[in-house]
Amino acid sequence: MAKELLGKILISGNEEAFCGGIIVETEAYYGRSDPASHAYNGITPRSKIMFGNPGTAYVYFCYGNHHLLNLVTEAIDVPGAVLIRAARPVFGIEIMEARRKTTNIYKLAKGPGNLTKAFGVDGTFNGKDITDIQNSLFVLKAGFLNLCVNKDYTFNGKFKKVVFKISDEEKLLKEIVASSRIGIKQGKEELLRFYFKGSKFVSGKHV
C-alpha cells in the first residue's frame, strides 16, 4: 500500500482553503513485528486507530511540534499504516505558501511535519475516513498514471471544480525506490520507505 499510494492525490480543505498534491514519498509501518511501529506493543489509546478500519487517517503529535499523517491500511484488528512523508503541490498552492510561510514549492510539503502544515492537517483529522470525498481530507483514487494522459485533469469535488496539469518533467518520475525509514532507531534495516526516484519534492537523502 505504501507503494500504491505514491502518485495518488491527497486533498484537504473547505470552501475557503482547498488544496491538493501528489503523494511522492511514503513509509510503511507494521505492528507486532515492527519495533518502529506505534502498534509494536499492542493496543494503546494512541495506537488503537491502527487496529481499526483501513482507509482512516491516523494523525499524531510528534516531537512537541508536528502532526504526522498516516493512512491505516490493514484489515480490522491487523495493525498497519502508511506515513505520508511528502507531496508535490498541484493546486491551492498559495494556501500552502501562507501556512508554511515560504514560496519555495519544493519545500512546501517536503517532510511529514511540513506536509501536514501545508495541508492544514492536525489532530482533529485523527480517525477520519480518507476514502470519502465528502470529508475535508481524502485521497483521490485516480493515480499517477491516470493523470498522465495528455490533457488537463479535472476534479469535480464537493467544493469546487479544480483543473491542474502535471508537468512533463514530473510525468517521467515513475520509478519507485525503496530505502530504510527516516528518523527511527529500530527497524532501520527494513527497506520500507518508498519514493519517486529523482523527485525534487522528496525529503531526506535520495538513493
Place this chain on the structure above:
DNA sequence: TGAATGATCACG
C-alpha cells in the same frame, strides 16, 4: 549538531 517542544506510555 543541537535546541525547541509536548504527548505518550511503561513502570511503580
Place this chain on the structure above:
DNA sequence: GTGATCATTCAT
C-alpha cells in the same frame, strides 16, 4: 505521577 522517548524541523 514520573521520566525517557520520540515516524521532526530549522537555524547554526
